[in-house]
Amino acid sequence: MSEQQDRIIGRDVERARIAAFTEAPDGRALVLRGEAGVGKSALLDEVTERASGAGYRVVRALGVETESGLPFAGLHQLLHPLLPRDASLDHDHRSALDVVFGKASGAAPSVMALGIAVLDLLALAASEEPLLLVIDDGHWFDGPSAEVCAFVARRLSGYHVKVLVGLRADTESAFDAAGLPEVLLEPLTEEASCRLLDQRYPGLTDEIRRIVLDNADGNPLALMELPQTVTPGVASTLVEDLGGRQGIPLSRRLERMYARRVHDLAPAERAELVRGALDGIEAGSVPRRVTGARYRMRQVDGAMAQGLLTVDPSTGDFTFRHPLVRSALVQLATPNERRAAHAALAELHRGDIERRAVHLAAATIDPETEVADVLERAAHSATRRGGAATAVAWLTRAAELSVTAADRSRRLGDAAFIAGQSALLDQAERLVDESGQVSGESENIGAVITSAYVALYKDGDVRSTHRRVVSAVEEARRSGADAETVTRLLNVLLAISQFSADPAVWSRTDAAIDSMGDAADPLTLVYRDSWGDVVRRGTTVRERLDEAFARMAGGEPWDVMRLAVSAFYVDALGDFRPYLQRMVEREKDAGAVTNVMTMLHLVMLDQINSGAWDEAEASGRRGLELTTSHGYELFAHQFRAFLGLVAACRGQLERARELQSAIDAWARPRGVGFLTQYAESIGALTALSAGDYEAAYIYASGITVPGQFTPYSQQATRTLLDLVEAALHTGRSDQARSHALAARDAHLSAISPRLGLLTTAALAMTGDDTEAEELFARAVAHPAGPSFPFDLARIQLAYGMWLRRARRPKASREAFTRAADIFERLGASAWEQRAKLELRAAGLPVRKSGGGVAALTAQERQIAELAAGGMSNKEIGAKLFLSPRTVGAHLYKIFPKLGITSRASLRDALAREGEGEDGADR
Numbered sequence: 001m002s003e004q005q006d007r008i009i010g011r012d013v014e015r016a017r018i019a020a021f022t023e024a025p026d027g028r029a030l031v032l033r034g035e036a037g038v039g040k041s042a043l044l045d046e047v048t049e050r051a052s053g054a055g056y057r058v059v060r061a062l063g064v065e066t067e068s069g070l071p072f073a074g075l076h077q078l079l080h081p082l083l084p085r086d087a088s089l090d091h092d093h094r095s096a097l098d099v100v101f102g103k104a105s106g107a108a109p110s111v112m113a114l115g116i117a118v119l120d121l122l123a124l125a126a127s128e129e130p131l132l133l134v135i136d137d138g139h140w141f142d143g144p145s146a147e148v149c150a151f152v153a154r155r156l157s158g159y160h161v162k163v164l165v166g167l168r169a170d171t172e173s174a175f176d177a178a179g180l181p182e183v184l185l186e187p188l189t190e191e192a193s194c195r196l197l198d199q200r201y202p203g204l205t206d207e208i209r210r211i212v213l214d215n216a217d218g219n220p221l222a223l224m225e226l227p228q229t230v231t232p233g234v235a236s237t238l239v240e241d242l243g244g245r246q247g248i249p250l251s252r253r254l255e256r257m258y259a260r261r262v263h264d265l266a267p268a269e270r271a272e273l274v275r276g277a278l279d280g281i282e283a284g285s286v287p288r289r290v291t292g293a294r295y296r297m298r299q300v301d302g303a304m305a306q307g308l309l310t311v312d313p314s315t316g317d318f319t320f321r322h323p324l325v326r327s328a329l330v331q332l333a334t335p336n337e338r339r340a341a342h343a344a345l346a347e348l349h350r351g352d353i354e355r356r357a358v359h360l361a362a363a364t365i366d367p368e369t370e371v372a373d374v375l376e377r378a379a380h381s382a383t384r385r386g387g388a389a390t391a392v393a394w395l396t397r398a399a400e401l402s403v404t405a406a407d408r409s410r411r412l413g414d415a416a417f418i419a420g421q422s423a424l425l426d427q428a429e430r431l432v433d434e435s436g437q438v439s440g441e442s443e444n445i446g447a448v449i450t451s452a453y454v455a456l457y458k459d460g461d462v463r464s465t466h467r468r469v470v471s472a473v474e475e476a477r478r479s480g481a482d483a484e485t486v487t488r489l490l491n492v493l494l495a496i497s498q499f500s501a502d503p504a505v506w507s508r509t510d511a512a513i514d515s516m517g518d519a520a521d522p523l524t525l526v527y528r529d530s531w532g533d534v535v536r537r538g539t540t541v542r543e544r545l546d547e548a549f550a551r552m553a554g555g556e557p558w559d560v561m562r563l564a565v566s567a568f569y570v571d572a573l574g575d576f577r578p579y580l581q582r583m584v585e586r587e588k589d590a591g592a593v594t595n596v597m598t599m600l601h602l603v604m605l606d607q608i609n610s611g612a613w614d615e616a617e618a619s620g621r622r623g624l625e626l627t628t629s630h631g632y633e634l635f636a637h638q639f640r641a642f643l644g645l646v647a648a649c650r651g652q653l654e655r656a657r658e659l660q661s662a663i664d665a666w667a668r669p670r671g672v673g674f675l676t677q678y679a680e681s682i683g684a685l686t687a688l689s690a691g692d693y694e695a696a697y698i699y700a701s702g703i704t705v706p707g708q709f710t711p712y713s714q715q716a717t718r719t720l721l722d723l724v725e726a727a728l729h730t731g732r733s734d735q736a737r738s739h740a741l742a743a744r745d746a747h748l749s750a751i752s753p754r755l756g757l758l759t760t761a762a763l764a765m766t767g768d769d770t771e772a773e774e775l776f777a778r779a780v781a782h783p784a785g786p787s788f789p790f791d792l793a794r795i796q797l798a799y800g801m802w803l804r805r806a807r808r809p810k811a812s813r814e815a816f817t818r819a820a821d822i823f824e825r826l827g828a829s830a831w832e833q834r835a836k837l838e839l840r841a842a843g844l845p846v847r848k849s850g851g852g853v854a855a856l857t858a859q860e861r862q863i864a865e866l867a868a869g870g871m872s873n874k875e876i877g878a879k880l881f882l883s884p885r886t887v888g889a890h891l892y893k894i895f896p897k898l899g900i901t902s903r904a905s906l907r908d909a910l911a912r913e914g915e916g917e918d919g920a921d922r
Contacts, residue, residue, distance in 0.1 A: 008042055011185070014043065026159075029154070035185075036170070038187065039220040041136055057125070058131075065140050075144070075145035078133060082121055083097070089117065092117075096113050111151055115152050118152050122159065131161045132161075139167050141173065149175070150178035169307075211226075214323070215248045221257075229250065230249070274341045275297070277325075277327075277330050278345060279295035357374050360375070366401075368401055371398075371401050372407065379392075391418050413446030416450045421557070448489070453495075457633075462671055463670075463671055466493070469492055473515070474512070487521045487524060494532075500673055503710075513525075526545065531569060535709045535717060538569070538751040542570050571609075571755065574609075577606055584599045597630075604639070610788075633666070634672070638675065638678075641675055645682055649790060664676055681703065684723075692902065696729075707739055717748060717758075720739070725765070736762075736766045740763045757782040761794075764799070790826060796819035797815070797816065800812045813839060841908075
């Protein structure tokens, strides 16, 4: 079988019926019927090749539209290869053939006489080898030829002759009344269509793939042709086509399938069909709201007869037989015909701002204020429903139709801003340039905003962008810029400052915001107080957030995103979790994709906090793919930072360190303190998971000095427990206590319940015995605990250790058991091992995992004993002629075999192993 035949997909049932037809011993006929492009010719090609290989002589004929009016043109194609045998026919049969083929004059024979002569000729040809006649596009056979072929096809029994005819389902032919058995080729299923696309075009984007599948509607020819015309640039305009060619562009081959039938319609009927085709075409991935009635086509009997339309049985309305019919109608219409249709549809949809805007824009040529205003209002409507990419196109078109240069420049600036929020950074920069050319300014405020976002997202540039935006704020204040421009300037300034995490940068930002006085939007002040110095300004943020979210229903997606960031910084994100996830799904395809990236960050952080770590890793992978595909290096490193946190919590130490190193190497030279602090936080958690408390203290105190909280550092409060725990384990009790007291005195509990939980736990861990008991009891019962299970488990572990020191073994075992259970559920293996080790030390038998000293190699045993004796890696390496790095690698393998997580536990582990299993359990 040929490679082409191997590529026939989704036709197993039909191929089996055709195979049974060709393998049958007696003569017979079969009709393949289906829509244009459904794959009839491919199956006929396959039958031809198979039959030739099976010993058939195959004769093929192709119906041609231009010859459909020539009597016997089709029959001549079919019989011409066999005519040399007509000398063996009797005189009457040979005479009948000579007359119809112009070799002799005389009266034309009847269908029966000619049919019998053809049947006799076929019998002679099949006397030496079986014969297969294949007629493709039989609907274009001229009437006399089709009648004779149908006559013959009904009388093949007893002959070694088979006839296979391919016919269109929507075109009448003389074969229709022959009563021949048929195989109906339906459109391919969705699954088969996907397989065909994957085979022929494996590199399609998801957007183009969906457009092709929707418009091909299971038609194989369309599936193979449309990817050649639906390029990425075309796909981006198909969401809402404002140029009047509303419909998918067709190749010439696809256009020709319908061209004749469309041109044969009367002008009034063709205009009716164009109006129907242009109304409500869903070519893009963003569903359009439909609030009014669809256009109802009337007086289209000619189109029904041509097979272009069918009737919807549920409504009785005329509908197009296939999506390609609609696209062909639009493509074949003249510009004047399309504009007239759009004008009529704009009147029909006066009550729907978006649908009216689409048609007005396509019907209008010259600038017109009313149309531009409608488009601008429609753009704002689109952004609120998740169609930010559509809004860019509408604002750009509104600028083209603006009468004044000021309106045109303003609308191009708005389009540039929304493009920046839609991950269309190249388009945003181009729109900014156009806006500057219209206004005559080399770099207006809109250009500063857009270029600042681009530089921040792509390169993590927080230094030069901050300087430029501060200057633009000063210019806006002097010039009295409009409120929306001021708000956008201040918001981008806050975003830059947030990523810098630099108190000096924030000082200039605060001064710029204060200089605007009442012109600063209340939401901007919420962002400032939560993204910046939350310790000193965050006590009222949660209350203000509740009010803001209540007013935000149907708001701009970037405002919702910024509020969600504020909610995270005061640990209120869980309250808005369903809303956030809906926004991600709504905006991900053609909405504010840039904001989707930030929302995915927040979804992932929420999953980390709530203990859904598998889901968090999935969100991280999804986010990395999205950000890297758009070139958003800043956001990609954020996802790496969050993945590093998960790895550190789970005890995946090597992966955590790799991610920490990559983040730090990218962020530190750029001054992106937000990420360098995350790198420090990953380092602290990784060290805590490994039991390396000295390293943990160095990392945690690098974020904030014990006893204070570095201003404008989001990680300063979030690493409260890390710093206190590391300080206690390294003998720095005074520093631990001062930090716990600083948390109390800063009233962190007023900022968020989680910070209240951490503050209570820190005070318990560092207080005297009387104070500690009460505070631990409050901490483990804190209402925020279940929402932050990893924090709660760590507090339970610390509580158990305090209880064991207080010689209350039963209570300590209960605390260790609760901690171990939570760690096990989370997948925090290193922490789980530590809890179980403490549980055993408290006197509760714990099943061993098959490790222990017996599992150590001789060298590992020697290293373990030397390390337990207090020797450093360098000293051990010198004694055993190993590098300190190799010694560290061995210890990394030794700890899990002994069921411990730190060097400090080596001596006890080796001693317990020496006592034997029974002694250890006692």
